[in-house]
Amino acid sequence: MNVHEPEHRYHTLVVTVENKSGVLARVASLFARRAFNIESLAVAPTDDENLSRITVVVDLDSAPLDQIVKQLDKLVNVVEIRELAPGHAVERELMLVTVTAEPDRRDEIVEHLDRAGGKVLSLGTDRMMLSLVGPPRRIDEFEDLLRPYGIIEIQRTGRVALASLDDALD
Numbered sequence: 483m484n485v486h487e488p489e490h491r492y493h494t495l496v497v498t499v500e501n502k503s504g505v506l507a508r509v510a511s512l513f514a515r516r517a518f519n520i521e522s523l524a525v526a527p528t529d530d531e532n533l534s535r536i537t538v539v540v541d542l543d544s545a546p547l548d549q550i551v552k553q554l555d556k557l558v559n560v561v562e563i564r565e566l567a568p569g570h571a572v573e574r575e576l577m578l579v580t581v582t583a584e585p586d587r588r589d590e591i592v593e594h595l596d597r598a599g600g601k602v603l604s605l606g607t608d609r610m611m612l613s614l615v616g617p618p619r620r621i622d623e624f625e626d627l628l629r630p631y632g633i634i635e636i637q638r639t640g641r642v643a644l645a646s647l648d649d650a651l652d
Contacts, residue, residue, distance in 0.1 A: 492521050493547055494571060494643050497536040497554060498562040501527055505559045509536060512553055519544035522575075522618075522640035533561060537642050566643050573643040575621045576613065578603070582632035583610040591631060598624050609634060 499505045506525055513520050519541035528535050540550055547565065554563050583591055583605075591610060592602065600614035614624055618641055625636065 491542055492539050493542055493568065494566040494573065494641065495538050495540060495551070495554070496564045496566060496643070497538060497560060498528070499534050499536060499557075500559040500561065501532055501534040502559060505534070505557075506536065508557055508559065509538075509554070512557065513538075513540075516549075516553060517544060518550055518553075524640040524642045537640075539641050564645075566645055570646050570648075571643045572646055573617055573641050574615055575618050575641050576615050576639040577621050577625065577636065578611065578613050578638075579625070579628060579636045580609055580611045580634040581628050582608060582634060584608055587631065591628075594624075594627055600624070 497509065499509065510520075510523070512518075520538055521541050522539035523536070524538075525534055525536045527533070540547070551563055551565070554560055581591065585608075588605075588610065591612075595602065595612055595614070598614055598620065599616065600612055602610060603613050604611040612628075614621060616624075621638065625633070
């Protein structure tokens, strides 16, 4: 997500589904057929081996939230759909990035990385592989900070999220 775009444009849905082959494909094809834009998608099994959790960040400019929820609810393998209210969820994302890093600039990069709470994963003669876990906005800002050094390759996981503890008790 671009740091300069309004945050309220995106909403996070947590969709619990049966952990079966093809379920993710059906969910993704629903979004494609209806022209709903997915900003971020993360999926993994839950503590119950029969269920998976899909965290999807949707762009509300592409469709109203209630329409997205109604369409998801029609899918047979969907067990539960919850919206995580903006500002009332803990969100994290992982970024792995390889940057150009001449030896005379490495200390500078490491200083930025330390302030952000990231780690150096690998060093090459003129490259560094870095990792950072944090809120999506911090990941966006760090990515922007690295651009002048030269991003060679980047991979971001997409958001994972849980309701804030205060909200989870309601």
